Amino acid sequence: MTTNKLIGPWDALIQQYRLDEPVLVTRPTMPSLSRFQDQVEQIWDSRWLTNAGPYHQRLEAELAHWLGVEHLSLFCNGTIALLVALQALRINGGEVITTPFTFPATAHMLWWNRIQPVFCDIEPQTGNIDPDQVERLIGPETRAILPVHVYGNPCQLEALQTICDRHGLMLIYDAAHAFGVRYQGRPLASWGDLSMLSFHATKLFSTIEGGAIVASSAEQKQRIDLLKNFGIAGEESVIGPGINGKMNELQAAFGLLALEHMDEELAARRRLMQAYRRGLAGLPGVRLIDPSDTQLESNHAYMPILIDAAEYGINRDQLFDLLKQFNIHPRKYFFPLCSHFPCYSALPSAAPERLPVAERMAREVLCLPIFGTLAEHTVATICQVMHEIHAAAGMESQVSAR
Ligand code: T4K
Numbered sequence: 419m420t421t422n423k424l425i426g427p428w429d430a431l432i433q434q435y436r437l438d439e440p441v442l443v444t445r446p447t448m449p450s451l452s453r454f455q456d457q458v459e460q461i462w463d464s465r466w467l468t469n470a471g472p473y474h475q476r477l478e479a480e481l482a483h484w485l486g487v488e489h490l491s492l493f494c495n496g497t498i499a500l501l502v503a504l505q506a507l508r509i510n511g512g513e514v515i516t517t518p519f520t521f522p523a524t525a526h527m528l529w530w531n532r533i534q535p536v537f538c539d540i541e542p543q544t545g546n547i548d549p550d551q552v553e554r555l556i557g558p559e560t561r562a563i564l565p566v567h568v569y570g571n572p573c574q575l576e577a578l579q580t581i582c583d584r585h586g587l588m589l590i591y592d593a594a595h596a597f598g599v600r601y602q603g604r605p606l607a608s609w610g611d612l613s614m615l616s617f618h619a620t621k622l623f624s625t626i627e628g629g630a631i632v633a634s635s636a637e638q639k640q641r642i643d644l645l646k647n648f649g650i651a652g653e654e655s656v657i658g659p660g661i662n663g664k665m666n667e668l669q670a671a672f673g674l675l676a677l678e679h680m681d682e683e684l685a686a687r688r689r690l691m692q693a694y695r696r697g698l699a700g701l702p703g704v705r706l707i708d709p710s711d712t713q714l715e716s717n718h719a720y721m722p723i724l725i726d727a728a729e730y731g732i733n734r735d736q737l738f739d740l741l742k743q744f745n746i747h748p749r750k751y752f753f754p755l756c757s758h759f760p761c762y763s764a765l766p767s768a769a770p771e772r773l774p775v776a777e778r779m780a781r782e783v784l785c786l787p788i789f790g791t792l793a794e795h796t797v798a799t800i801c802q803v804m805h806e807i808h809a810a811a812g813m814e815s816q817v818s819a820r
Contacts, residue, residue: 427810435803437745445789446619447683449675457671473670486605487632489639496594496616496629498663500527503631506642507588509561516564517547518757519776524592525756537757537767540776549577562588567596569720575609597623600715607632622719625673686790687718693794697801703730721788731811734782753780
């Protein structure tokens with residue numbers, strides 16, 4: 419068995435290749451500071467700070483237009499958007515089938531709605547929920563399926579919709595990673611009964627903190643808008659138990675400026691993705707999660723790879739620790755699995771033997787740095803370092819085998 423303890427000729431390599439500045443997994447797209455200052459001044463003078471102000475209204479309209487969707491409702495963050503999405507569809511009990519290979523927010527928002535998550539295994543090609551495994555998990559308490567478009571790669575949309583139609587279930591997508599992705603010419607966020615988007619600072623489009631629900635009808639959006647504002651329908655009318663999920667004017671102003679940079683951000687990420695494909699090609703034990711589908715217009719939100727320790731020479735955790743010494747800071751999205759959290763690990767569906775693909779992927783995955791301002795030569799260095807580590811790890815194992 420491979421351990422995480424590393425003994426090897428790393429010092430010379432680190433000296434040769436260590437980057438001067440830390441290269442983080444992502445950096446936010448920053449709009450012009452002076453233009454943001456101008457907008458802050460306008461907001462300041464107007465004294466209109468939140469509650470569907472003019473910047474909020476403009477961002478909601480411009481985002482819907484940019485994404486190509488009809489009904490979009492802004493939120494203070496993606497997590498609260500998901501909480502409200504479930505309420506909007508009146509799913510607040512029973513069971514929902516979801517993936518363990520996601521950020522904690524996905525499973526936690528089920529818990530906050532008193533719904534029991536039922537974890538389903540994932541597909542090895544994408545890390546998305548496996549439709550072939552979903553159906554056998556459906557029982558009398560099942561109310562919905564909550565898949566995640568992991569790394570912005572589409573789930574099997576038609577297969578999941580067919581299952582939901584056959585069993586009378588709702589389909590809610592956690593599309594936190596899927597901003598701007600199009601599939602078969604259609605925005606990915608427009609599939610299912612509704613989709614949640616995240617605009618956190620670490621996302622490709624950001625409002626610092628923020629999120630949205632893409633609704634499937636005007637009535638649904640109206641209900642969502644009421645729910646995110648305490649259920650207030652008028653000054654003297656509260657029609658239901660809502661919450662405060664509103665985005666404020668400063669966030670919306672930041673988002674309006676960030677939106678202007680999206681085309682250039684997407685183009686930069688496409689170039690970086692190609693640089694990674696070139697740089698990592700043929701490296702034994704390293705597989706890119708990079709579905710090649712001509713119908714997919716990707717956003718390259720993440721740069722996930724899988725490390726096969728036997729072929730690469732060291733395991734994912736060893737590589738993760740070692741890269742940090744080169745000042746390269748990838749992340750293990752998503753390790754640990756949600757099914758390992760103490761709040762869920764006792765659920766029957768959380769048993770590791772029921773989730774073999776997810777267990778393996780969580781052990782092997784590493785998300786390398788990708789963001790618009792990352793230099794292509796830095797990507798080349800990261801790839802070079804990974805080749806050098808593999809070569810050195812091979813030499814080391816030959817020495818220890820003697
Ligand atoms: N569903 C899914 C599938 C999600 O991935 C997420 C969020 C959600 C739901 C919930 O949506 P939100 O409620 O967050 O809108 C980060 C984000 O905080 C989180 O939003 C995101 N997923 C997740 C994948 O990544 P951490 O714990 O990795 O964040 P942190 O602070 O370690 O930052 C990661 C890197 O980003 C750092 O190395 C540096 C860089 N960074 C970070 C921040 C906050 C910056 O350069 N500037 C910054 O301001 O979770």
